[in-house]
Amino acid sequence: MALDYSKIIEQESEKEFYKKTHKNIMEYIQIHQPVTFWQIVRNVQGSDRRVLRLLHQLTLNGSLRKDRKKISLSHRFKRKDFKEEVCTKCQGKIIPIEGKFHQVLKELHKIILTKPIPTFLFDQRPVTPITSVRRVAYLLWRGDLEGKNIAVIGDDDLTSLAIGLLGKAKSIVVFDIDIRLVKFINSVAKRKNLKLKAHTKDLTKGIPKEFYAKFDVFLADPTPSPKPFELFTSIGLALLKSGSERIGYLSFFPSHQEKSMEFQNILNKRKVIITDMIPKFTEYDFLPSTYNTNDLALLQKFDSGDERLSFHENLTRFETTKNTQRKIFKVNLQQMLGKATKRVMKNPEKDPAYNSEDRKFILSTMKKMKFKS
Ligand SMILES: C[S@@+](CC[C@H](N)C(=O)[O-])C[C@H]1O[C@@H](n2cnc3c(N)ncnc32)[C@H](O)[C@@H]1O
Incomplete structure (x- = not known):
């Protein structure tokens, strides 16, 4: 049934992607119904707010029906009689979060209460706490944690x-470039007596040579566009010890974007071997400040109470080879700026951290980044 996509998307360029998203959501509901809004964001594709608007339009035009926050196809569509569910113990993430991992998750939930509010100036978009713990569980299972020197690039x-x-x-x-975050991580590490040290560094200016070739494993979650992706990857490679079978972890293929060859091409060019790719592993936290009044009203209608998220990416693990290219990618801060950062440069009120006690920090950072507020 025809839909008015202008009520769903924010730019004409998103139309084709959300047409496909529409089709994929209908297929998902046909197999799994009844489902919640959050199950759709978690398991299909699209950004939370656009999916919300899409579902609203589909209920208005009679394609879907909603019964107490559960969504099904209307009677005019035939239900499929098979249902494939992911493992209920690990939710398809390979390792269940139980025992010691559950303990870490509980502690992390407490720690996060006082963490600095994210800023789009540095393109921050934190993952859910359980995603961070799932990474730890995955690394441990993969033999990439115990006794290893680990670098985290942007955290x-x-x-x-x-x-x-x-x-x-x-x-x-x-x-990390964000001094608030670095101070926060160091203060928690000190209080909890962890073997952890954070440094304030702008990666576009490189990393001091003393850190080169010292690590067994690196993790990074760069902005999923080619320049930041190659910068973060190249810094990670320079930090890894020489030789083969050193390990890198990245996330890409955001569920709100068309899939592209570019990330894979960068990894091929760098001559690393992709060993693992777990789809939908990395879940990005729900950010209420990105919702306008209309979206918030829709959210009230569709919010089912299960864990919220904004979008998802895969988890990718790779290993170095003896031919891996470790040269640091040259790019300046201006070339790294994504859509969210540019929007905040024009109007700082769009930044979550500006609307908190960190307003001064945001304004002085904008000045340093040579933009006027
Ligand atoms: C780039 S953000 C990406 C956020 C999100 N996980 C995603 O995939 O969209 C990840 C981290 O990198 C840090 N970061 C951004 N630009 C940086 C730079 N030039 N140098 C160092 N860290 C940077 C941010 O402060 C943040 O903590």
């Missing part, structure tokens, strides 16, 4: 603290 997700809390890594070093 608005606080994955370094989750690693530290488990207490199995030999050392953890974090690099």
Whole structure:
């Protein structure tokens, strides 16, 4: 049934993607119904707010029906008689979060209450706390944690603290441009007596040579566009010890974007071997400040009470080879700026951190980034 996509998307360029999203959501509901809004965001594709508007339009035009926050196809569509569910113990993420991992998750939930509010100036978009703990569980299972020197490149997700809390890594070093985050990570690490040190560094200016070739494993969650992706990957490679079978973890293929060859091409060019790719592993936290009044009203109608998220990406693990290219990718801060950052440069009120006690920090950072508020 025809839909008015202008009520769903924010730019004409998104139309084709949300047409496909529409089709995929209908197929998902046909197999799994009744489902919640959050199950759709978690298991199909699209950003939370656009999916919300899409579902609203589909209920208005009679394609879907909603019964107490559960969504089904209307009677005019035939139900499929098979249902494939992911493993209920691990939710398709391979390792269940139980026992010691559950303990780390509980601690992380408490720690996060006082963490700095994310800023779009540095394109921050933290993952859910359980995603950070799932990373730790995955690394441990894969043999990439116990006794290893680990670098975390950009850590608005606080994955370094989750690693530290488990207490199995030999050392953890974090690099991030955000001094608030670095101070916060160091203060928690000190209080909890973790083998963890964070450093304030702008990666576009490189990393001091003393850190080169010192690590067994790196983790990074770069902005999923080619320049930041190659910068973060190349810094990670320079930090890894020489030789083969050193390990990198990345996330890409955001569920709100068309899939592209570019990330894979960068990894091929760097001559690393992709060993694992777990789809939908990395879940990005719901950010209420991104919702306008209309979206918030829709959310009230569709919010089913299960864990919220904004979008998802995969988890990708790779290994170095003897031919891996470790040269640091040259790019300046201006070339790294994504859509969200540019929007905040024009209007700082769009930044979650500006609307908190960190307003001064946001304004002075904008000045340093040579933009006027
Ligand atoms: C780039 S953000 C990406 C957020 C999100 N996980 C995603 O995939 O969209 C990840 C981390 O990198 C940090 N970061 C951004 N630009 C940086 C830079 N030039 N140098 C160092 N860290 C940077 C941010 O502060 C943040 O903690």
